[in-house]
Amino acid sequence: MNSYKINFINNTMTITKTFERAANNPYSEEYKLVQKIRADFPTMQFVRKASPAAERPNPFKGLTYAAMERYILCEGSSELMSEFEKVRERSAIAPNPYLLVRNWFVQRFPEYMEQRNEGQELHIKTYEAA
Structure with a gap:
């Protein structure tokens, strides 16, 4: 599952909302990974992945x-x-x-x-x- 992505050039770790929730639990694997990343890269910035915009139906659909x-x-x-x-x-x-x-x-x-x-x-x- 693609719940996080590390970009070493920009010094960021992009995480999903699900990963973020799991990382709040000190007994989870996600928490351990975040602690390891922070220890190895203390200046690493964590960014939450933007959720896709809610799709609105096209009001002009079928207006040919x-x-x-x-x-x-x-x-x-x-x-x-x-x-x-x-x-x-x-x-x-x-x-x-x-x-x-x-x-x-x-x-x-x-x-x-x-x-x-x-x-x-x-x-x-x-x-x-x-």
Whole structure:
């Protein structure tokens, strides 16, 4: 188990939270190891390994161009669809075209994100090609 890592160049010993807890017990192997390291390297610094950041779900997951189009079609306005197409065309020169379109969509249709965040089922009609 990788519960510690010694870096002699930086004079540090990186330890996990589990190792740190075990090292607090004077009868544990971890405690004995820490005592030996301190005796051999009195200036050694102990650093706790950072825990991985808690993953947050992506609120925009599944918000594709196709999903945006379906939602706009559900609104039933050809003006909204032409506006969407213009934004999409103009965003082509941007470093991240999707980001511009997504931001426009979220600003233009805030109720879409509210429904998603509340876990409500989005009522989007699907249109089949004839």
